[in-house]
Amino acid sequence: xxxxxxxxxxxxxxxxxxxxxxxxxxxxxxxxxxxxxxxxxxxxxxxxxxxxxxxxxxxxxxxxxxxxxxxxxxxxxxxxxxxxxxxxxxxxxxxxxxxxxxxxxxxxxxxxxxxxxxxxxxxx
Numbered sequence: 001x002x003x004x005x006x007x008x009x010x011x012x013x014x015x016x017x018x019x020x021x022x023x024x025x026x027x028x029x030x031x032x033x034x035x036x037x038x039x040x041x042x043x044x045x046x047x048x049x050x051x052x053x054x055x056x057x058x059x060x061x062x063x064x065x066x067x068x069x070x071x072x073x074x075x076x077x078x079x080x081x082x083x084x085x086x087x088x089x090x091x092x093x094x095x096x097x098x099x100x101x102x103x104x105x106x107x108x109x110x111x112x113x114x115x116x117x118x119x120x121x122x123x124x
Contacts, residue, residue, distance in 0.1 A: 036108035041115045042124040043073055050109050051076065054089070054099050073123045080121035086113050 041047070051070050059070040069075050079085040087095035090110045097104065104110075116122075 036111060041112050041119070043076075043116065043122065044124065046112050047076070047116050048073075050105070050112060054102075054105055054109070058099070077121055077123075080113075080117045086110070086117055089113055 055070050058065040059068045061069050061071050068079070070079070076085065084095070086092070088098040089105050090113075091097040091104045105113075
């Protein structure tokens with residue numbers, strides 16, 4: 001009986017640790033984007049409204065939580081360029097999940113962010 005339990009723990013334990021991502025970029029690139037990401041994505045028409053709905057209540061000029069202010073393109077662009085915008089919003093490993101205490105953004109919102117960032121995060 002003890003041998004059977006040990007074998008079961010060994011099998012279960014090895015299965016739990018076999019699937020992990022060491023690189024957030026690999027995780028973000030591994031899933032195909034939903035069809036909603038194929039529409040034209042612009043900063044003013046798509047990205048800024050996503051940030052209004054999900055981010056700017058905490059990350060604004062008056063209350064820049066964690067010293068992050070996401071008001072305006074010039075303040076968002078560095079976070080798009082360094083991977084933080086997509087990493088935190090998609091709850092990728094190694095990133096603090098945002099919004100804090102709330103559900104992950106919708107697949108379409110995340111896909112829009114990824115599409116915009118992949119295009120070079122243009123000011124359009």
